[in-house]
Amino acid sequence: MAFDAEDELIADRPVSKPVMLRNWQQVVEKVDFAFQPIVSPHTGHIFGYEALLRRWEDAGFTSIQALFDTAWDTGNLHSVDMLLRAKAIEKFARMPDAKRLKLFYNFDNRVVKTEDYQPGQTAALLADAGLERDTIFLEISERHDISNADYLKDILVRYRSQGFKIAIDDYGSGFAQLRALYECEPDIIKIDRFFIDGIDRDRRKELFVTQITAFAHMIAAQVVAEGVETREEFLCCRRLGCDLVQGFFIARPSIELPERTDLVQVAADIAADTRRQSDRDDDVVRSYLLDTPAIPSDINPVDILTYFQQNPDITLVPVVNPDGEPMGVVRDSEFKAFIYTPFGRELLQNPANRANIKRFLRRCPVADIRTSLSELLETFVATNALDGVILTENGRYLGVLDQSALLRAVNERNTLNARDENPLTRLPGNSAIYRYAAHALSQPRKRRFAVYFDFDNFKPFNDRYGFRQGDRAILLFKDILGKALSQNDWFVGHIGGDDFFAYVQSVDFEVAVEAVQRAQAMFDAQIKSFYDQETRDRGYLIGKGRDNQVTKFDLMSVSAALVRIPPERTDITLDHISVEAAKLKAIAKNSINRFASGLYDAPCAPLPISGK
Structure with missing residues (x-):
């Protein structure tokens, strides 16, 4: 226990209000702060750091909340919070380029209810550390009831009048009402981890985050997605318009101060890898x-x-x-x-x-x-x-x-896209595919794969059911690719007719194969409904082949040829890959699962650049 017996502190049970703790200074000396970066998903640029209390166990507490609850119950919350703020600000100020960064400090909003509350002390702490007032974002957790708009507004007025920024933490986890947020207009809304966990696989969570992000932007607030732990969650949050992200995927909280505070490399690399449509929008x-x-x-x-x-x-x-x-x-x-x-x-x-x-x-x-x-x-x-x-x-x-x-x-933008997209599927067409591939293949990567998809028995289906139904089959596969390849940031293009192209990097070979075969299986299951009942029951289509003879054709399927591109090479073009893919497609069409993969390992002889 961190206290002498005479101090009568028992951290894991309520302490009566009359009890006065005489050595909270010792508590603050024992605890420490870890810092976790908050970054832009577009660039990997670090916006700021959240200060997270650590080593509360060394002070005899069972949790962070127990520490603050004990301080509240004993009438010491304000003084304890100010000691902790001083410690967090002093440590934050020692970061490289700290004046450029923002400090997110978790603020127990019960502080303003304490009898000894005095405004102006935080401003003095920042000034002593050589930091501006708008350096700090005070995070008000929704886990304490902030549904009272007048009470929340009072907090905001108190701190905004002193030049501080306000963030609503854990949004969606507790009591908050939209009216409170609408009237009080926080600077940042941090979406609770619950809604970010598995968001790439949960349509309802995606819809919730989309709506909250739109609402936040309506009141000129920014959105931070908390608890991002996977690449897929990161990409989804960026796609949905979250302004900033935070979580283990970016970096874990660290008690040690970082050596660099300009960007987080993992986020910067993903931003560079996936900067396609956004680059065009950026230029426009x-x-x-x-x-x-x-x-x-x-x-x-x-x-x-x-x-x-x-x-x-x-x-x-x-x-x-x-x-x-x-x-x-x-x-x-x-x-x-x-x-x-x-x-x-x-x-x-x-x-x-x-x-x-x-x-x-x-x-x-x-x-x-x-x-x-x-x-x-x-x-x-x-x-x-x-x-x-x-x-x-x-x-x-x-x-x-x-x-x-x-x-x-x-x-x-729409005019430019219309020139580059397939008119049926609205996917990138040949010109866009070549432009994207030229950029992607010029960047050395350890893991990268190109996939060519080609329908099997498409012509007999088209002859029997007509071109409109053939177009519907193509659109079906376009939608399937969007679903099957959504968990990683695939580029998908429509070469023309029943031929599609896809490209992905920075994922394992097994992950790429699983995604491709998932698309094939989904198409196998769903295309059956495009045939009449008799043909479905029979399991094949009776039609005329190229020699005009009556022939049995299996139900339509999709063959896939996956080309493994050697790591680090930058001399390979899409034309080189197409040659290898043509060989693999022939193998795939004669295999049971209609899939073939191979490593492109040939020297790159000059080839004419087509597809312009």
């Missing part, structure tokens, strides 16, 4: 981005009027903090309306108001530049974002995308 968005100059948060309000006078075409101006991070916007109409009120100009010129820009600041949706245009469009629709969306890169202000610019960008 950048071309339409309004490079509206931002103003600093400490600007003299009088100078804002000068700004609008010098830029008459600008109707709103973004405001950024000293680190270049967006805080919101100032609208020209609202600012001038204040000026023209009685004594408005005099109030603006009053020295006491010169540093107060908050009265004019309005929240605005914020998104990373690599967010897809589809997600940006959804944000516009959901939020009725008349001001537009502020776009950032690695958390720093980049520009503004207004409604007109967004519509032009979406139109250009």
